[in-house]
Amino acid sequence: MPMPDVSALLRRRRPLLASVLLLALLLGFLFHGASRTDAQPSTAPPPVPVVTTRVEQRDVAHWRNGIGTVQSLQSAVLRPQVDGVLTEVLFEEGQKVQRGQLLARIDDRAIRADLGGAQAALSRDQATLQAARSDLARLQHLSGDQLVSRQMLEQQAATVKQLQATGNGNQSAVDAARVQLSYTRIVSPLDGRIGLRQVDPGNLVRASDTQGLVTVQQTDPISVVFPLPQDALPQLRAALAAGPVAVQALDRDGGQLLAEGTLRVIDNQVEEASGTVRLRASFGNADDRLWPGQLVSVRVLAGRSRAALVLPPEAVLRGVDGSFVYRVEADGRAQPVPVEAGAQGDGAVVVRGALKVGDVVVRDGQSRLRPGSAVAEARPAAATSTRGAAP
Structure with a gap:
């Protein structure tokens, strides 16, 4: 039996051996890499940057x-109370005035004439009354000696009473004329400020006018x-x-x-x-x-x-179970603490709960926090920009 050609056999199997060797090297590399990965400890997530504040105790309004x-x-609309021509305006628009200060005048000649006539009639009736009283006194003296009749005495007494009533009527006429005369002087009823003038001097004004001359308002x-x-x-x-x-x-x-x-x-x-x-x-x-x-x-x-525990309003969050804050514990981790939010004022809110003065509470950045999250104080953006802008 002839011997096989070893060199030919090796040439035919060389590609297969190369593939097996390459596969062995690849498996060894992957196994070594996995061993190194398993050997390295897992890294913790970085701290969450937050802005913190401290619980304070003070009075809150x-x-x-x-x-x-x-x-x-007080406000008053000055209206004429008598008919006549507005002869004088003694104020400036927007001027401050005092109570009783003369502001305007209305033509008073006709009213003064009426007053003079009423005073003359009163003087005449007073003189007549005085004479009638003298006659009555004489008749009363003579009646004691039976020198005058009783009827005569009674008639004279009635005449005196009639003249008294007439005098009283004339006195009322004089008083009424004086009141009308006072209405021609328009004065301020209060301390205040004058508004815009509605009527100019020279115009006829009437007591029935609803517009008024001017308004005075206490300021x-x-x-x-x-x-x-x-x-x-x-x-x-x-x-x-x-x-x-x-x-x-x-x-x-x-x-x-x-x-x-x-x-x-x-x-x-x-x-x-x-x-x-x-x-x-x-x-x-x-x-x-x-x-x-x-x-x-x-x-x-x-x-x-009084002496309440307070926080900035933005530090207090509201959840499904009520209000709470994130308190930074000694280990640098934030934990939720339930609180009861009270009255708010002076830029602070009153809080009640498991907090004490000096506790560090997260004021900004709570949206990225979870119970137990590590936190780090963030650098204020305003301070950073200010330093960058400084020469």
Whole structure:
């Protein structure tokens, strides 16, 4: 039997051996890589960057906010009370005036003439009455000696009474003429500010005119009328019973303080349609920062929480089981802590629960937190940009 050709056999099996060797090397590499991977410990997720704050203890003012309208405490429309020509206007539009200050005059010549006639008639009747009284006194003296009849005496007494009644009527006419004359002088009924003049001098004015000459409005002190929800009523009534209640008037955006005053009155009924109650507060307004008809923001100090634990409002979250905060524990991990959120004011909210003064609480960045998440204090963006902008 002939011997096989070994060299030919090796040439035919060389590709197969190369493939087996390559497969062995590949398996060895994968096994070594898997062993190295299994040998390396798994890395923990990086800490979540957050902004933290601390629980503080302080007094917190409870402010109730609303929108109100500035109103004058007193306002008067000056209308003529007699007919006549407006002869003089003694004020400037927008001028501040005092109570009793003369503002305008109406032609009074006809009324003065009527007054003079009434005074003359009164003087005449007074002289006649005086003579009649003298006659009555003589008749009474003579009647004692039976020198005059009783009828004569009674007639003279009746004449005296008639003249007295006539004199009283003339006195009333004089008084009425004097009142009419006083109406020709138009004076301010209050301290305030004059509005726009409606009638110019030289025009005929009548007592029946409804337009009026001008309006005077008291501006110092001044008031603001504003509504608040009816659920604030018990707290406001209790505060008002305890003493003066502070009220602040701010501009429409609520940023600039315009005036500080006190709550004056709570309306005697709740408006059913809106469920609100109207209130009036009064303010000193010497600098005219409040103007009648102006819309302002109003803050009412309804009470205070003394020595309360407080946090920024954004630190308190609401979940399905109620309010809670993320407290940073000593190991640097955030854990949820249930709290009860109370009144809010002065940029803080009163909290009650398992917190104490000085506890570190997450203020911003809670959306990426889970119970037990590691946290790290984030660098404030504003501080970073400021440093970058510095030369």
